[in-house]
Amino acid sequence: MKVHTYEKAFLWVGVIVLIACAGALAYASLGMGIHLPGASGRIDPARVYSTAPFNRPGVRLTAPNRYEVVMIGQAWAFNPPEVRVPAGAEVTFTATSVDIIHGLAVAGTRLNMMLIPGQISRNTIRFDEPGEHLIICHEYCGLGHHTMSGKVIVEPARTSAEAADGESQPASAEHHQ
């Protein structure tokens, strides 16, 4: 079969682009740890506030230099509205909604989840630099949607001695293990 030279070149370009895209996908998912936040559990939306861990929204230390942020989305606020975590720590956001679909995106980072009533969303991130990040709801959720926001305050990294000792964690962090 005779394949025209340009046709052959075009096919090769296609093959190379496919391989490059597959490589980029593999690098992003395996190398950089970027993946879609899956549903990591189910919950009765009517009982969120009495179901662990949502009965105690806030930040808690789960292991040395690892934190869990338990957050609830509701029209039109995040509970808690502000969390403090140290730079360099691994922070897992565990969140759900008590009413309708909301979004939870931490501006300037790759953390971006949907909060779906009945589902628990979970995603882990590390904030490398101290600073402030806005938390925004990016799913239109009604009249007050534009007012639905929160804040992540990333405090300067603690020394390893402080991190090993769970007592000296950020001021607003609740400590219950």
Ligand SMILES: [Cu+2]
């Ligand atoms: Cu909204």
